[in-house]
Amino acid sequence: MSRVKQRPGALAVHLLLIPVCALTLYPVLWVIGLALTPHSAHLSAGLWPLPAHASLIHVRELLSSRNSSGELIFIRQLINSLVVATATTAVGVTLSVTAAFALSRFSFPGRQLGMSTLLATQMFPATMMSVPLYAILNRLHLLDSLAGLTIVYATTAIPFCVWMLKGYFDTIPRELEEAALVDGATQGQIFLRVVLPLARPALAVTALFSFMTAWNEFVLAATFIDDQTRFTLPVALQRLVGEYQTEWGQFAAGALLVSAPVMLVFFALQKHLVGGLTAGGVKG
Amino acid sequence: MTDVALRGVHKSFGENPIVRGIDLDVRAGEFTVLVGPSGCGKTTLLRLIAGLEQPDAGDILIGGKRVNDAPPRERGVGMVFQSYALYPHMTVRENLAFALNLRGTSRVEIEQRVREVAEMLELMPLLDRKPKQLSGGQRQRVAIGRAIVRRPDVFLLDEPLSNLDAALRVQMRGELARLHQRLKSTIVYVTHDQVEAMTLATRLAVFDQGKLQQHGAPLELYRRPANRFVAAFLGSPAMNFLRGRYSNGHLAGDGFNVPIGALSATFDGRDLLVGIRPQAMTLAGPDAAVLRGEIEAIERLGNEGFAYLKTPAGPLVARFDGGGAELAVGANAGVQLAPESLHLFDAVSEEALA
Numbered sequence A: 001m002s003r004v005k006q007r008p009g010a011l012a013v014h015l016l017l018i019p020v021c022a023l024t025l026y027p028v029l030w031v032i033g034l035a036l037t038p039h040s041a042h043l044s045a046g047l048w049p050l051p052a053h054a055s056l057i058h059v060r061e062l063l064s065s066r067n068s069s070g071e072l073i074f075i076r077q078l079i080n081s082l083v084v085a086t087a088t089t090a091v092g093v094t095l096s097v098t099a100a101f102a103l104s105r106f107s108f109p110g111r112q113l114g115m116s117t118l119l120a121t122q123m124f125p126a127t128m129m130s131v132p133l134y135a136i137l138n139r140l141h142l143l144d145s146l147a148g149l150t151i152v153y154a155t156t157a158i159p160f161c162v163w164m165l166k167g168y169f170d171t172i173p174r175e176l177e178e179a180a181l182v183d184g185a186t187q188g189q190i191f192l193r194v195v196l197p198l199a200r201p202a203l204a205v206t207a208l209f210s211f212m213t214a215w216n217e218f219v220l221a222a223t224f225i226d227d228q229t230r231f232t233l234p235v236a237l238q239r240l241v242g243e244y245q246t247e248w249g250q251f252a253a254g255a256l257l258v259s260a261p262v263m264l265v266f267f268a269l270q271k272h273l274v275g276g277l278t279a280g281g282v283k284g
Numbered sequence B: 001m002t003d004v005a006l007r008g009v010h011k012s013f014g015e016n017p018i019v020r021g022i023d024l025d026v027r028a029g030e031f032t033v034l035v036g037p038s039g040c041g042k043t044t045l046l047r048l049i050a051g052l053e054q055p056d057a058g059d060i061l062i063g064g065k066r067v068n069d070a071p072p073r074e075r076g077v078g079m080v081f082q083s084y085a086l087y088p089h090m091t092v093r094e095n096l097a098f099a100l101n102l103r104g105t106s107r108v109e110i111e112q113r114v115r116e117v118a119e120m121l122e123l124m125p126l127l128d129r130k131p132k133q134l135s136g137g138q139r140q141r142v143a144i145g146r147a148i149v150r151r152p153d154v155f156l157l158d159e160p161l162s163n164l165d166a167a168l169r170v171q172m173r174g175e176l177a178r179l180h181q182r183l184k185s186t187i188v189y190v191t192h193d194q195v196e197a198m199t200l201a202t203r204l205a206v207f208d209q210g211k212l213q214q215h216g217a218p219l220e221l222y223r224r225p226a227n228r229f230v231a232a233f234l235g236s237p238a239m240n241f242l243r244g245r246y247s248n249g250h251l252a253g254d255g256f257n258v259p260i261g262a263l264s265a266t267f268d269g270r271d272l273l274v275g276i277r278p279q280a281m282t283l284a285g286p287d288a289a290v291l292r293g294e295i296e297a298i299e300r301l302g303n304e305g306f307a308y309l310k311t312p313a314g315p316l317v318a319r320f321d322g323g324g325a326e327l328a329v330g331a332n333a334g335v336q337l338a339p340e341s342l343h344l345f346d347a348v349s350e351e352a353l354a
Helices: A003-036 A057-064 A073-105 A111-121 A126-139 A146-171 A174-183 A187-198 A200-216 A219-224 A233-240 A248-277 B042-050 B092-102 B107-120 B136-148 B166-183 B194-200 B218-223 B228-233
Strands: B004-013 B016-026 B031-035 B057-062 B077-080 B154-158 B186-191 B203-208 B211-216 B240-247 B250-253 B256-259 B270-276 B281-284 B291-300 B304-311 B314-321 B332-337 B342-346
Touching (some): A057 A248, A073 A187, A073 A248, A111 A146, A200 A248, A233 A248, B016 B042, B016 B211, B031 B042, B042 B077, B077 B136, B092 B107, B092 B136, B136 B166, B166 B194, B203 B228
Parallel strands (some): B031 B203
Antiparallel strands (some): B004 B016, B004 B057, B240 B270, B304 B314
């Protein structure tokens, strides 16, 4: 084919991509450098961010840091984040997958209105929602609790997930469901055995989105949670930046630890994500 | 064996009436083909029988039992969809076993019945493949297998061959006919292809605009079409029509006067629509020709062919023997017709006249 022709084009693309990559990765390298620089050497002004003598002391300190009552506080907060993000994903995906299927397949009064409302909720920034959410959580006695935070996160994630999944369900041919109907399946069996397996790419995307929403969220968590033992990692990290003194080394180490799970989830779902982006390729 | 009956069935989508009062009896064990142009309501009728649509009025009976309110799974029907609708995430084996699994059939029996069907349809080497790894013809066979593995009382097939190439279509047509001989089950088959309809059907039901035009054995419909629509729809090339007034053995219209032979005296002075199949209208020399026209197109099939003529009586298609090498587009040609193979229709109602 036109390999010869393609080469100059590919070369140009790579010439463009390599500097962009470097530009993107440079700050990340700085964070890694900070995390690996032992106490003695301070924020150096050199161009190359990685230290000559790397040390994991900040990571060790962070992981073994204890609060006044002797608990391993960072580990505790890590678990909090994992619990909240996992529960948000479970609740968010379960509720939105059923809602999206109904919106995609059945016509009922309020369907259009419901979908517009879901979209409208996406217009308000989290900061704006924090006051009413605070009031609601207060009423429900769910302030300062991981359950309350999970509910808040799930409700923020659901509208996006519903739209995303509905769009995907719309691309699954109805004839597949009709075939299953003639084969003897009930609506429930059709949903579980035909539609859900086919929607795996979209489920992966929505699950990732829900997980990341909960994992990275800071403003609401900082507003609703007071007890240090119930902090999620973003809040915990922010508290490392003190008014008088900041443990930059620990902060950087913490930042890396926070990004690790998201990257892992990304890698795990990579295959499905690509599938999700090329949605619509489902054919009998 | 089970029969299917429709009694005064109506179905509209919004303001659009699609099926307009259909009465139809499909006898047990019969291969019935529903045929008609797109939009004539034949697929909707099939979906009504399957239970995928609900009739607005009328009754649907399967095996003598009214099934209007029964969901598809309680109707004992198997269906093959136009797009095949194979489950893309399942292997061929899982596709075939799906319905049996839902019924809680034992593992041993599922295994045995899947094997049986796979052998019958030559699917054994494909059992572990996914639908996307199959060719069109293979998918088609899996779709048929999925319908027969449950041993339903009635098979519904919706244009099952329309996505296949011509050669494969002919081959699958033969396989379907053999399958019906073997299973002896009731089959309702929808197509817009009159060749499929003629070759497969025990009885044929021709539809147009949501109404049943005629129902009977293929040859009966071909030889004695009930109206102009059926006459024009069955047969290839389509039947020729001459419109004029009959008197004294001649049909006369604007600019033509064709001898069509003696008809009953009751037709004298009456406006008629006369149908002649291209096979009964042949190119003729100057002495024998009853009508002349200009050749607009020629289809040479080798041992015979068809000439498309522009005549004073309208466009006509006439058959010729042999290669037709001497014919040329733009040339003048005459036709003769066989008076014994005329079809007479009322000029207004376009219904057949006895």
